[in-house]
Amino acid sequence: MTENNSACAIQVKDVTKIYKLYDKPIDRLKESLHPGHKEYHRKFYALDKISFDVKKGETVGIIGTNGSGKSTILKIITGVLTPTTGEVKVDGTISALLELGAGFNMDYTGIENIYMNGTMMGFSKKEMDEKLQDILDFADIGDFVHQPVKTYSSGMFVRLRLRWPSMWNRKSSSWTRRSPWETCFSRRNATAAWRRSGSAEPPFSW
Numbered sequence: 001m002t003e004n005n006s007a008c009a010i011q012v013k014d015v016t017k018i019y020k021l022y023d024k025p026i027d028r029l030k031e032s033l034h035p036g037h038k039e040y041h042r043k044f045y046a047l048d049k050i051s052f053d054v055k056k057g058e059t060v061g062i063i064g065t066n067g068s069g070k071s072t073i074l075k076i077i078t079g080v081l082t083p084t085t086g087e088v089k090v091d092g093t094i095s096a097l098l099e100l101g102a103g104f105n106m107d108y109t110g111i112e113n114i115y116m117n118g119t120m121m122g123f124s125k126k127e128m129d130e131k132l133q134d135i136l137d138f139a140d141i142g143d144f145v146h147q148p149v150k151t152y153s154s155g156m157f158v159r160l161r162l163r164w165p166s167m168w169n170r171k172s173s174s175w176t177r178r179s180p181w182e183t184c185f186s187r188r189n190a191t192a193a194w195r196r197s198g199s200a201e202p203p204f205s206w
Helices: 025-033 070-077 110-120 125-139 142-146 154-168 180-197
Strands: 008-022 041-055 085-090 094-097 172-175
Touching: 008 025, 008 070, 025 041, 041 070, 041 085, 070 085, 110 125, 110 142, 110 154, 125 154
Parallel strands: 094 172
Antiparallel strands: 008 041, 008 085
16 A cells, blocks of 8 residues: 555555354344344454555456455445445546446346446436447447347347446446456457547557
């Protein structure tokens, strides 16, 4: 935590996340009602005094074995979870793609899901209108964008879901459980969209 605050997009300081594990469901009730506050749980440290900085413009990957706390720290950074102790500071706003299907209503159309998620993230209809065509051009799913998402193939769903969060120009984004084929797929399509646009700058840093 030695970086200048103004140079950091994300600061994580001494973050610990403890879960209470009970051998039996009844133990939770017994603990809450015990007059002597007897503990029936054992503590599981999902995170233990984690500290790091992410500077503006950096891309950071978190690597570890199953159960090592990767998703936990990302959920704390994005505000989905609160730490037991420690603090997280984020300069600006942050968006998260923690699970591929998170935030999508499978009964809504692709268009409806884009507008619904944009509204939940605080964007106006005008802002979403301006971004919509870019999202649709990249997703390239044709008239299916007007059909319920539950009718999409897995490839169509991935194209739509991976594209729209990146269009909102958020200062920070959090990703987890992204497979290598998703990375290759989105890179190929992002490059193709960039070439079609004629822009001098590529849309993403890899």
